[in-house]
Amino acid sequence: MLEELKKKVWQANLQLPAHHLVTFTWGNVSALDRETGYFVIKPSGVPYDELKPEDMVVVDLDGNKVEGDLNPSSDTPTHAVLYSRFPELGGIVHTHSTFATSWAQSGRDIPCYGTTHADYIYGPIPCVRNLTKEEIDEAYEKNTGVLIADYFKESGRDVMAVPGALCKNHGVFTWGKDADDAVYNAVVFEEVAKMAYVTEQINPRVTPAPQELQDKHYYRKHGANAYYGQEGHRDGK
């Protein structure tokens, strides 16, 4: 089932090492099939160069395996919660990419220091807190998703305008309208994280980019008045 989507998810997973976002098996991509409400995700712990489209696992929104010979990614419950809580998501990526993960390890949000960031992300990249021991013991992966989802609900921020989050002392989740879009955002997060790090080294007293500049860049690529790119490709990607 879902053979076309499995192929897309497989290809999107291969984009992670191609963009230098993962070492070994340290990442995974999933994508949602809106008709069935199932999503397709990478199997757990299988090296990218051995992955085949038919290895992809089909899972429902409670995180239960629907089809597949292999175990799904151990992060499957996180994906399931995010798809459940945010119906606009069509693809999700998890990585331990070097610079974004270093920000996560530092426990800090990534401030918006420039237009590279503002072109794709509206406002700072949030770093959500550690789970408590109770939350870890109860359901670590599921509660990781709950924590991220609650952050967006409580802050009122839009998941499509802030297409990802850092998990303190852990790594990065990004998402988008489909698997490719989520991978694209994973690349953006890593590059933005690297530049924000270098920026602070060059000028320890740096402040975020002016709001009007952030607005200009975000809205020239997104929304009704966007004018970047070609007709019919108005999301700036």
Next chain:
Amino acid sequence: MLEELKKKVWQANLQLPAHHLVTFTWGNVSALDRETGYFVIKPSGVPYDELKPEDMVVVDLDGNKVEGDLNPSSDTPTHAVLYSRFPELGGIVHTHSTFATSWAQSGRDIPCYGTTHADYIYGPIPCVRNLTKEEIDEAYEKNTGVLIADYFKESGRDVMAVPGALCKNHGVFTWGKDADDAVYNAVVFEEVAKMAYVTEQINPRVTPAPQELQDKHYYRKHGANAYYGQEGHRDGK
């Protein structure tokens, strides 16, 4: 029209990812045809690996499209202003290259710390201020060009001796006598930016290279007494 120039601009655009200066579509190259007064520029938001020479867009010096099926780069008005104000420019490049953009995000000029810089750039690389909200609202891309051009006019610095500028919280523009020369300078800016960053980390109290050393290196590659390179290739490239 301008088929030869389109091919050159197409090739120069492909040099940006080849030199690791751009991620995805985050950059563009243009070149001027002095006879017609038109310039040729990359279309907006088209991935480099899908670009074809015939996709290049022909634009006049007011930034109006003269020929082409696709929308020109959203940065076209910046290029137009720079060509208008500085007739000596034959090619312009815009990138978000990692280290030069980090300096732009930090809001600092790049001091001349050594001969790698002085070989190609006379004096510090300027970082121009943010546009005001009014300037952004009126004409963001055009006013970016005006801001850069005014900097050179007011400072009295020579655009051919300082072949580029950083835009605060944004990215990098470089230029040169043609598209290849502008790309060459984009590579120089990125490498110089990386080394200046590392230099300050190694020695936070570092000062710029002595003026006589800067002069020696700049003028052994440029001007009437240059002696670097081979006869007929006296610009040090």
Next chain:
Amino acid sequence: MLEELKKKVWQANLQLPAHHLVTFTWGNVSALDRETGYFVIKPSGVPYDELKPEDMVVVDLDGNKVEGDLNPSSDTPTHAVLYSRFPELGGIVHTHSTFATSWAQSGRDIPCYGTTHADYIYGPIPCVRNLTKEEIDEAYEKNTGVLIADYFKESGRDVMAVPGALCKNHGVFTWGKDADDAVYNAVVFEEVAKMAYVTEQINPRVTPAPQELQDKHYYRKHGANAYYGQEGHRDGK
């Protein structure tokens, strides 16, 4: 003798430059044959691109050459001590990989700042002290092994849960159940070292990841209750 193991050790050695862990000949891999009690190791100072399986040298646990035309790695006595003292080791790697070696040069343990570290290493990566002049003069390479082994004995830490150590002002040793596993850990150490360095630059007051998070990640990949990966591949690799 041990032709199969020689081939495996040869292949594992080639993985070091493939993973950008060594420059020139600055590293070596060995693996133990439990039946004979001999181990197979890279010859000293031979470039990786000239290595052949039959060049591998067979050595006993006193570090004496058993078979081979070439001299074994100058670090052979270190390997011999580690295999003698820790019968669970099946493979050992030595490198001067950039970031792990920079931590070794700094003389600091690498704190556990996140799950990338905790997935494979339980607690900080230790950096053992310099040998004294007397220890160096008596038997430098052997005493390097003794120093590492004594650290584990005295600290009570488990060599399989802490699969390596830094040697102050020198470099990195990693190990595992076989040569491939030791190389895998060498890659982990380098990536973890790079991220820990960047993490401290981003947040100089950073503290280690909460113990419950470290436990969760380590034990979801190791031990009786592991659930990462596929049946029969329960070590998280």
Next chain:
Amino acid sequence: MLEELKKKVWQANLQLPAHHLVTFTWGNVSALDRETGYFVIKPSGVPYDELKPEDMVVVDLDGNKVEGDLNPSSDTPTHAVLYSRFPELGGIVHTHSTFATSWAQSGRDIPCYGTTHADYIYGPIPCVRNLTKEEIDEAYEKNTGVLIADYFKESGRDVMAVPGALCKNHGVFTWGKDADDAVYNAVVFEEVAKMAYVTEQINPRVTPAPQELQDKHYYRKHGANAYYGQEGHRDGK
């Protein structure tokens, strides 16, 4: 003339971009022919991918061209002085490699923080002062060689044990018994420079490696009691 040596120097020059030590034409390699007393050097400003063995230029020890259609490297007088003053040199390399040049720009010697350094370089890598305006005006490139040579003479350090030097605000010279050996040392200098930089970031109060450890590593690869590598290859390379 010197066809064999030209081919070796050509190949050694191509090793510079292969080892990521140069951008564009920013480096050069030469080698001495002891019989004629001439040396062979890269032509000035010619891109590496257009270089041919027959483009190499033959020069005498006063820096005068003996044979060749092209101008020799503008750094030729520096090479000539170094060969004249130190008859043991058989090859010289000049680069602007990123991390070594950043140390040069910072104006600091590179301390010996570990065995990677001590394996090939005895003591710190010196950074020689700026030339005065008078020295620059009189003969910049020649006086660069004089400055380096005088440093070694005055300090009593051995050019074969310290196979290179940094020039403040400029770049790096390395040397060795032939062109390949000089290139090898250029790679060592760059890697050592990168690790020393990262080391100081990790531990700003770091001190050099103990002298007995430096001695142990240097002398296990060099001199009468060396035991690294294979018989007849006792220089540790």
